Amino acid sequence: MADVARVDLSLNDCRAVAGYAALCAHSVLPVFEQLHPNDQRLHDAIEAAQLFAGGAKRTKLLRDRAWSALRAAREAADHGEIAASEAARAAVAAAGAAYLHPLATATQVKHILGSAAHAVRAIELTRPSNAGLHLTMLIGLATLQVAEILRRYPAAPLKGGRVGELVREIDAALR
Numbered sequence: 001m002a003d004v005a006r007v008d009l010s011l012n013d014c015r016a017v018a019g020y021a022a023l024c025a026h027s028v029l030p031v032f033e034q035l036h037p038n039d040q041r042l043h044d045a046i047e048a049a050q051l052f053a054g055g056a057k058r059t060k061l062l063r064d065r066a067w068s069a070l071r072a073a074r075e076a077a078d079h080g081e082i083a084a085s086e087a088a089r090a091a092v093a094a095a096g097a098a099y100l101h102p103l104a105t106a107t108q109v110k111h112i113l114g115s116a117a118h119a120v121r122a123i124e125l126t127r128p129s130n131a132g133l134h135l136t137m138l139i140g141l142a143t144l145q146v147a148e149i150l151r152r153y154p155a156a157p158l159k160g161g162r163v164g165e166l167v168r169e170i171d172a173a174l175r
Helices: 010-025 029-033 042-054 060-078 082-099 108-126 128-141 144-150 163-174
Strands: none
Touching: 010 042, 010 082, 010 128, 010 144, 029 042, 029 082, 029 108, 042 060, 042 082, 060 082, 082 108, 108 128, 108 144, 108 163, 128 144, 128 163, 144 163
């Protein structure tokens, strides 16, 4: 990784990305909670991202809550609850957004837009006719700062299945 160029990235930039990711994940929290009303793992991960975005320190709590939400995603997928799993992955991405790296690699774009892409995928699976509107709404939630941060990185990579396609679509819309 010594050869990889670096981008200018401040802690406030990471806070802006985490705030955006938390909004995206929160938009599909009901997809998960409909099946798991007493499971707080996604809520906790989103809350941790929101706290960080609001000025809290980047601590182990973010990682712990991201891992917890990832377990929820895997459990949902194991039970065939793919939309709920995608909603959980949006929460994972929100908590993980605090750890965006200043490496000029295309894979970092998913750290910026992963929550949005997983959120749209969750809607595609539950209410396909609303997916386009949801995508437009999440693109509209991105602040100018988030779009400017995104432009510091190369375009999203050409991989990742349907979620990868959504990352690229959101990426193109925000650049």
